[in-house]
Amino acid sequence: MTATTDRTTPAAATARHPGRVRASWLLVVLVALFAAMIASVVLGARDVSVSDVLAGVRGAQDTLARAAVAQRVPRTLLAALVGAALGLAGAVMQGVTRNPLADPGILGVNMGASLAVVTGMVSFGLADPTSHVWVAILGAAAAAVFVYAVGSLGRGGPTPLKLALAGAVTSAALVSLISAVVLARGDIASTFRSWQVGGVGGGSFDRITQVLPFLVVGAVVCAITARGLNSLALGDDLAAGLGERVALIRLGASAGAVVLCGAATAAAGPIGFVGLVVPHLCRLLVGVDHRRLLPFSALGGAVLLTSADVVGRLVARPEEIDVGIITALVGAPFFIWIVRRQKVRAL
Numbered sequence: 001m002t003a004t005t006d007r008t009t010p011a012a013a014t015a016r017h018p019g020r021v022r023a024s025w026l027l028v029v030l031v032a033l034f035a036a037m038i039a040s041v042v043l044g045a046r047d048v049s050v051s052d053v054l055a056g057v058r059g060a061q062d063t064l065a066r067a068a069v070a071q072r073v074p075r076t077l078l079a080a081l082v083g084a085a086l087g088l089a090g091a092v093m094q095g096v097t098r099n100p101l102a103d104p105g106i107l108g109v110n111m112g113a114s115l116a117v118v119t120g121m122v123s124f125g126l127a128d129p130t131s132h133v134w135v136a137i138l139g140a141a142a143a144a145v146f147v148y149a150v151g152s153l154g155r156g157g158p159t160p161l162k163l164a165l166a167g168a169v170t171s172a173a174l175v176s177l178i179s180a181v182v183l184a185r186g187d188i189a190s191t192f193r194s195w196q197v198g199g200v201g202g203g204s205f206d207r208i209t210q211v212l213p214f215l216v217v218g219a220v221v222c223a224i225t226a227r228g229l230n231s232l233a234l235g236d237d238l239a240a241g242l243g244e245r246v247a248l249i250r251l252g253a254s255a256g257a258v259v260l261c262g263a264a265t266a267a268a269g270p271i272g273f274v275g276l277v278v279p280h281l282c283r284l285l286v287g288v289d290h291r292r293l294l295p296f297s298a299l300g301g302a303v304l305l306t307s308a309d310v311v312g313r314l315v316a317r318p319e320e321i322d323v324g325i326i327t328a329l330v331g332a333p334f335f336i337w338i339v340r341r342q343k344v345r346a347l
Contacts, residue, residue, distance in 0.1 A: 025285045029299045033080070036306040040076040041069065043310055045318040078203035079309045079323065080302040082268045085215050085260040087301020090275020091282070091294055092222045092257040095229035096250050097148075099160040100280070100338055104140075104261040105272025107163065108170035112143020113265035114196060115174050118181050129210045129266070137214070137262030144258055146170060198271035198324025200309055207267055214263035219298065221256030225249055226290040233288065271324045273331020274301050280338070304330075 042048055048068050086104060093102040093109075104110045116139025120126040126135060147170050151163035178196060228249035231239035236246050264271070278300040279293065286292045305323060308330070312321035 026296070026299075029285075029296065029303065033299060033303045033306070036303050036310065037076050037080060039310050040079065040306050041072045044068065044072060044313045045320075074205045074208060075200050075203035075309070076306060078208055078267060079200040079306045081208065081212070081215055082200060082264045082271065083274055083301040083303070083305025084298040085218065085264040085301070086271060086274040087278035087282075087297040087299075087304070088219060088222055088294055089257040089260040089264075090301075091279035091290070091297035092225070092229070092253050093275065094279055095232060095290055096253050096257070097158065097160075097163060098233065099158075099163050101160050101164040101276070101335070103273060103276035103335075104257075104264075105171070105270060106276060106335070107167035108143045108147050108174060109140045109258065109261045110265050110270035110272065111171045111174035111178070112146075113137070113140040113262045114270045115139055115178050115181075116142075117266060118178050122181050122185050129207065133211055133214050133263050133266040136266035137259055140262040140265065141255075141258045143170060143174070144254065196269060197322040198269035198327075199322035200268050200305075201320060201322070203268075211263045211267045214259055218256045218259035218263065221252060221259070222294060225253040225256065226294050229253060229290040230288075269324060271305070271327055273327045273335065274304055276338075277327075277331050277334050278304055280334075 046068055090103050093104065093107065094100060096102075113136035116135045117126075117132050120132070120135040126132060147163065147166045148158060150170070151166040152158040154162070156162070182196075228239075228244055231242055231244040232246065232249060234242075239246050239249075279297045282293055282296040282300050286296050305327070308326040309323045312323050312326045315321060
């Protein structure tokens, strides 16, 4: 009798044991998130050991360790929350529009929130951080509606390319408007210049407390619409034939994504490409079912943004590179790859 060798491919293993494979990937993502958060607390302009972290938590006499821990813990939590919000919002936007290029930054949603916050502070004297979140949500919603309306014009409706072009043009226009508003106020120009790039360096427990309720509400709304997003992937007509309320699903999912984007932008500035990169990678791990894709995208976004913040602190220390720059360096080539891939499929 000849011995046979088991050469089961990963794809065959996934098809044979899908639940086991997804559980394994969940464990991998959770371990990656834990490692990224530990690295975020330990690494920086002054590295501290794990024992130093524990000493800082206990309030030991090591002043430097205590100060490092006190500053980095809320920063790490804010990075994880903002990354989770952007990853989840990106997955929802791609599901709502059936557009693989959908992203809060590419579609101009983040810049709409930024313009609203800047205008509110400069023109109306808004100083309460909670009011910044409300204003950011309104600005994000207005930008999303405008981009979708412009991308829907002409023959073919809101195609991925038209939405991406409309979002890019809108983002460029909004950036110019933000600069015009800020330049008129030299006393705040330097502060807004750093915030406009996107970063979590100013993270604090107060800021987390102010945006956390909005993030929770947005995440819950998106989770409720997960099953409906699966139906939308089949097309509006077929989804309606299955008994789904297409308009209500699209409105609810969009509202949840807008709340997440507005709150994340108010807390950390307009950080781009997280919502583009993470959902695509998560689809490779767990498939296209939004009931699994959405939580994985949230975890993946937290891993990506926390890791990007650590990289930004290490590559230029003792100075720092804002996390928005790091995500752009990662996301821009990924965006070009997706565009070329979609172009090849269209041929």
